[in-house]
């Protein structure tokens with residue numbers, strides 16, 4: 350079976366910009382247009398609606414100027430209105446060559462918005478197309494609200510298509526303007542039309558109001574559509590349009606008899622650029638381009654990746670210029686940690702790996718985000734413990750309140766014997782140390798003096814999970830440092846103190 354080429358028309362700069370609150374500047378539009386055509390290699394781009402504003406006029410002018418020099422002018426399209434040539438003049442002055450003429454694809458819209466009869470509308474359109482032709486402008490035609498037209502005024506839609514068959518129109522564009530179609534209707538409607546007009550090029554334009562934008566687009570292609578309108582990150586009015594990334598991936602993976610020019614590898618870069626320019630953040634779970642979609646979190650999945658890539662699918666991140674990652678947190682297992690260690694070029698023996706895994710799970714339990722960059726600190730914190738653990742801090746309460754002295758109750762075990770003490774201090778940690786001093790007095794031991802106390806976020810660790818406290822102690826015989834690492838500053842100091850207690854009792 351011969352393969353069919355499907356045109357991809359990107360409308361991020363027109364329909365995508367209709368996302369509430371989004372307005373691209375002229376230079377942003379030019380940058381996005383270049384990336385779309387040169388890197389993502391979509392077949393066509395729709396860059397603006399005519400007449401909108403002076404800024405929009407400038408934006409179109411900049412793009413057409415560049416497109417003319419780069420031989421892309423016939424791929425750059427402007428949405429126009431049936432307005433006695435006002436839109437056509439606007440786009441000609443802005444240097445554009447292809448109009449996407451917005452007409453009414455449902456009787457309802459025609460009757461109530463334009464207040465015209467079908468014959469009046471067709472006559473206006475005929476005049477518009479012929480004016481465009483006389484000025485060297487190519488015409489594609491939108492049948493706005495076509496999906497509802499097919500449901501409620503099918504006779505009108507076919508009358509319209511019959512009229513268009515005699516017109517010099519390059520493409521007929523069928524929008525599901527309100528995103529109301531189901532996948533099966535998308536298939537049926539497009540098939541019905543394509544069967545009747547097999548030689549006409551039909552674009553299908555879907556919206557995501559029911560989250561069916563991609564499914565509908567795919568069914569449209571199966572039914573015979575020749576082109577699709579998509580937007581980067583699914584931007585667009587209301588719930589947006591069918592997103593470029595997932596639609597392309599589905600076409601490539603599930604429609605073997607279809608070819609497209611779009612280059613998957615460029616998707617992520619374009620998506621991030623549009624995210625930055627639009628200010629509309631890509632949801633972390635957005636297929637293909639979201640931050641989390643190539644991150645394995647569960648330990649079992651990371652383990653399976655080590656064993657014959659059991660949790661891989663065709664949707665490999667490298668296709669899209671991305672990399673698989675392994676999250677660190679409470680659902681991590683040894684395999685997640687190993688994968689991250691490999692990336693850092695570190696190796697641990699089984700015992701150390703177990704201890705580090707346990708520590709990451711503890712941190713994860715506190716809802717902390719642990720990153721790959723935190724790992725070296727966690728490792729040195731855990732592996733610091735080269736002594737026999739004779740002292741354990743079991744429990745403590747630290748209080749801090751306005752007008753009252755901070756106080757602590759602490760319970761510790763020293764070589765199997767439990768002690769509990771209460772003390773006040775100048776701060777929470779001071780109170781904690783005073784309680785410890787009381788306990789160790791009972792053991793006839795004097796604790797070393799605290800001579801320096803430094804707190805920092807570990808350098809290079811770019812998560813907010815960790816806080817490192819390094820305490821310098823001085824006893825009669827020596828000066829030494831201990832460090833503690835935790836998400837909480839006081840807890841990290843207590844961990845450093847527990848290490849000191851173990852050093853002096855060993």
Ligand SMILES: CC(=O)SCCNC(=O)CCNC(=O)[C@H](O)C(C)(C)COP(=O)(O)OP(=O)(O)OC[C@H]1O[C@@H](n2cnc3c(N)ncnc32)[C@H](O)[C@@H]1OP(=O)(O)O
Nearest residue numbers: 364398399400401428430431432451452453462463493526
């Ligand atoms: C499917 C889509 O997403 S279509 C998106 C179309 N793009 C836009 O709307 C771009 C943003 N719009 C605008 O900047 C403005 O609306 C403009 C410049 C186009 C027009 O502005 P205004 O002249 O102020 O009119 P307004 O915004 O109220 O638009 C409604 C008018 O357009 C008419 N209209 C609606 N569809 C069409 C059409 N396809 N062709 C011609 N006129 C149309 C309406 O009948 C109405 O006319 P009326 O005032 O005589 O009743």
